[in-house]
Amino acid sequence: MSNIVEACNVRVRFRIHGTLQALLKGSKDPFIDAVRDVSFSIREGETFTLVGESGSGKSTLAMALAGLHKTAEGSILFNGEDITKMDDEAMQSYRKKISFMWQNPVGSLSPRLNVGSLITEPFHIHNLKQKDLKAESDRLLQLVGLPKHFSERYPHQLSGGQARRVGVARALALHPKLIIADEPTAGLDVSVQGEILNLLNRLQDELGVSMFVITHNLNIVRHISDRTAIMYLGRFVEQGDTDNIFAKAKHPYTLALLSANPEADPDAKINRIELKGEVPSLMMRPTGCEFHTRCPFVSSGCSDQFPPVLNEGKHWLTCHYPR
Template identity: 60%
Template sequence: MSALLRVEDLRVCFRTMGPLKALVTGTKAPFIDAVCGVSFEIHKGETLALVGESGSGKSTIARTIIGLQRAVSGSIRIDGQEIEELSGAERKPYLRRMAMMFQDPIGSLSPRLTVRSLLTEPFRIHGLKHPDLGGEAERLLRMVGLPADFARRYPHQLSGGQARRVGIARALALNPDLIIADEPTAGLDVSVQGEVLNLLARLQDELGMAILIITHNLNVVRHMTDRMAIMYLGRFIEVGSTERIFDQPRHPYTEALLAANPEPDPDAVLNRIELKGEVPSLMRRPSGCEFHTRCRYAQDICSRVFPEPSASEDAEHSFRCHFPLGRGSDRPLETTLSSAGPKSDDGQS
């Protein structure tokens, strides 16, 4: 089955200083790699989660896919069409097939526009005519469980949950094939979080759209995603089905994330894993495996050689680790290591 969205070897950089300062200080490459060689695909009707600590590059990937950030290199294809090579006007029909829900539900809504204007704004931006924009706004509100009279309200008159529903409605305005949801439950009460997640799941079943979820909340990931990708310092370090990764994590970083997930049962026996040290700076990436400075299983080779991708027997679960965790054990399972010498930090994910 062909992929709806295919991202290959995506690299995104940000400047660390202006051109003049770089010239004066003699800095040849005043950039940091926020996303390093990331590749993945999403199929129609599928839900993929990007998981990782703040600053790992999750939102940067989302903003690059949607066209708010340009990539330095790499490929972004929708149904096989490369969109990075298209001009602004040529990109619009393809960008219409995607919509994004931003992390701040109220802050992402213009305070000077009514809900009606916010919901119909995508039609104006893309130059699309509609015979009844008012009726369309009411239809979108009904889809997300809000009364029609909400069309006259302003964002400051909405609660966090209501603003999130308006954000979902706005994302659905042009019938996209893919919705990118950046922390869809951030800042919401637990009960409201459940309502929003159930709403997204229902709309996905009804409309058949794919969803890319960016979240720290592993309970959200387990509840509604098919596959997940774990990010660390701008790279994918483990990718696979959600069920497989939760049951059999192979990378030590994934193991630590899952162990830190809140447990609602007060009588549950917790086995927390403490990660020592701070997250390294993107400006000073560690050599070899970038996680070795915090990994309790790290050995000498981990500080020298960047790990190549490995895969499980069925090739649907990949990870980057010299000593991946063994099944049903808290000890790493040694793998056959390449005899190649030390590798630079420019390895691809």
């Protein structure tokens, strides 16, 4: 299987104060790195999941992958072409090949358009109006399991699950090669989460599309993803085959995330790894291993030396004392 996406040492930075302000304050660096030195690849037809808590930079990375944020360093190859160096025209044709599913199922739909117009919007944008849009809309609705008459409805008349399906239909309109999904189950009820995950799985099996999913919900990762990366403070701390991550995670942060998941069993005995304190600010990254301020297993060397990278091919992590 070949790689559809290959990202190498990606860094995304944001300016936190202006040049003048930086001069006055005497700080050398007016930037923060929201994503730092991230490398990964997505194989064709597989789902790559990025797990992290709020502020970990996972959405920023997804936006960079969609070409919405400029990258400061590194390259992101899509089918061999570097999207960070694309001109407007190339970017436009790249956007035709990818699609983005937004976190808020209803809020990402333009409120004054009906479902039929919403899901055929990509055809208008890319000047493909010669197609029979009505037929396309029916095809897409059928694909995501909504009845045809839904094309007359407006976003506020949809439930969360239905709006999510419309979002999926729109994402599929132009037969994309890659779907980037930001929290596909956020804001949905438990029973509907399953429906959406089943839908994504089915579509992937039928259409062979690759997916990049970001989520903080580890429960869903197991069921949809082939490979998983865990992100903390803008860096990957561990990545590998999903089965491997769930079976033998080695990074303390991954272990803490895995054990933080309350089970629906009142008598469950959980050997919980509790984290201390809060996520540090990106403006003041901790020295050494950036996780050492919260790590329950912190030991000598953690606070001043950057942790080594341990790479076993299918399992990659950076930690001084893997579990």
